[in-house]
Each structure stands twice: as C-alpha cells, then as structure tokens.
Amino acid sequence: MNSELDSYFQETSRWSAELGLLRKILLGTELKEEVKWGQPCYTLNGANVIMLASFKDNCAISFLKGVLLKDPKMLLSKPGENSQTVRVIRFTNVQQIKEIKADLSAYIAEAISLEQTGIKVDRKPDSAPEIPDELNAKFAESAELEKAFLALTPGRQRAYCMFFAAAKQSKTRTARIDKYIPQILCGKGMNDCTCGLSKKMPACDGSHQLLKKKSEI
Template identity: 60%
Template sequence: MHPQVDEYFVKLKQWHDELQELRSLLLDTELVEEYKWRAPCYTLDGKNVVILASFKEACMISFFKGTLLKDPKGLLQKPGENTQAARVVRFSSVAEVLKQKSSIKKLIQEAIAVEKSGEKVAKTTEAEPVPEELHAAFQQHPALEKAFEALTPGRQRAYLMHFAAAKQSKTRTARIEACTERILDGKGLHDCTCGLSKRMPGCDGSHKSLA
C-alpha cells in the first residue's frame, strides 16, 4: 500500500467505496501500487498495467493494454474515439463493482499475463488528414510549415485533431491562427508556455497564478 494512495482515498469525496473495492482486488495481486498522475496506478516491473480514476459521472478501472485483453462479457470500453491501447470499465455504484468482481479479477490477471509476455499494442501508422485551411496557412507562411514539420509526430497529430474537430471552415482557420505562435515556438498544443509548470513539458495550470 502506497502512502500517497492512502492520502488520495482520505481526500476522495466521490466514488470512495467503489474505488476501494477495486483497490482491494489490485492489492491482492503481484502488482505494485504507486501514485502517478494524481491517481492510484498499479505496475509490474515498473511497467504501467492498471490505473484507477474518479470522474464526476463515474469511476473507472483502466487497463493500459486493454485492447489486447479477451473480453467475453463485453465490459471493456474505449475511453476516447482516438484511443488505441487503453480500455476501461466504468462503475457508478458499489453494487456494480461487486456484480462484476469475478470478471474484473480475470481481466486484471490477464493484464498481468500480457505484460509478462512482452506483447505490445500495434499502433496505427495512418496519418491524420491535414485540413485545407492548414495547407493554405502553410502557403502563406512557409515558416509555419517548417516549424510544424519539426514537431514530434504526437504533437502534430494533436494539432491536426484539434483543427479538424471544428465543423466550420472559419472556426478551423481561427484555431490555426490561435495556435500559430505556439507552433512557431516549437510547442505542442498542451505544452507549457509560461515556464511555471511543475509537469514539464505539459501545462498543469500554473499560468493561472499570473492572472
């Protein structure tokens, strides 16, 4: 049991009992309890296997390589449209956790076996489409295209998804204009620009203290 996880549960105001039930299942395995990303995380030989999370609408147990797990009861869900590896099971009551307890234990054991096997999730290499508005911006501002191409693939993909998510062309153009300086500075969409973040290179909201 990790002291920071103990503290996490002391301060937890929502889904306390549900997550404690899930925690007890995880503590009954060979996984090591750690505290990462402000949440209880369970590892094997330093590799992330499972993490617990509390949100407004539900709590969940998330499997880092969930897409590799067998799921005969269809419990695992894709947390986001573009998520490749992780899969989650959501709960909104202790009764739900207890009802699926046996299945969750099997998923945890399978996740451990997958990690021991060294199997990796095959990530898609399909590139995100570049919006026409961004092509136009590149033509008008060659330095922007050069700076964009210098970004890591992950940062490029985040920007492309952000731009493409806008339904109207004028909104896509506005988003591109708003992000131009960040791109020219070599920053990703969620990178810190104020220099105050304690979670570099990501932004942790410290810039709000400047207001």
C-alpha cells in the same frame, strides 16, 4: 500501497468508495501502486498495466493494453473513438463493481499475464491529424507557433488536435489552445514533462506534484 495516493482516494469524494474498492482489488495482486500523471497507476516491472481515474459522471479502471484482452463478458469499451490500445470499464456505484468482481479479477490477471509475456500492441500508423479551425487561426497569427507545432511528432500533433477538437464550443477550444501554446513552443507534447523532474523522460510521471507539495508546506 503507495501512501502518496492516500489523499487522492480520500479527496475524490464523489467516487471515493468505488475507487477505494478498485484499489483494494488491485492491491491484492502483484502489481505495484505508483503515481503517474497524478493518477493511481499499477505497474509490473516498471511497465504501466492499469490505471484508475475519476471523471464527472463515472470512475474507471483502464487497461493500457486492453485491446489484447479476450473480453468474454463484453465489459470493455474504448475511452475515445480513436483509442487504439486502451480499454476501460466504467462504474457509477459500488454495487456494479461487486457484481463483476470475479470477472474483473480475471481481467486483471489476464492483463498481468500479457505483460509478463512482453507482448506489444500492433499500433496502426498515426494518420495526419485534422487541425481545428481555431488552431489554424492561431497559426495565421503566429508563424512561429505553426512551425513549432509541425515540428512535433505526428502522435503529439494528433493528441493536441483531438484534445482541442473535443470541446463542444469554439471559445473552449480556443481557451485550450491558448493554455498549451507555451508548451507547443517549447516542443513539448501534452503529456511531456515540463519541470525536468520526471524519471520517465520525456513523459511526465507526476513528479511535479512534489513541487506543489513543497510550496504548500
């Protein structure tokens, strides 16, 4: 058990009971509980295997190589239309977890076994992302921004475009773009470290939370 996550489980009041039960199940395995991107992450020999997350309408357990799981009970779903590897199981009450606890434990055991074999997911090459109109408008205003964006790896470009385009309203898409312009100009992806504290460079492992905690003391 990672004490740094105690506050996460306590403060996520809407799904605290559900996440607490999922946490208990995971802590009964050989996985190590860590903080990654500010979320509970369960690792094996340093490799990310499973994550827990809280959303507005549900909470979820995410299998990071879920596409490789057999899924005999048809419990897994894609977190997004374009997700190649991650598969999730979503919950809205404790009873749902209790009803499939045995199956869930079997899925977790299979995920651990897959990680132990060292098997990798065969990803499809990233296709060129469809750039939202709002981002193209920003490019028209700033050639520097366009140059910086096009210099990013295809995967980073795709992540940004998917995130921006996911907003239903144009003003929300524009707000999202404005928020990430400084990060794009610095050559950073959405999930890249910007504070320099991460031990998993260039990815962010949530170490910036230390800065937040220190500032609150």
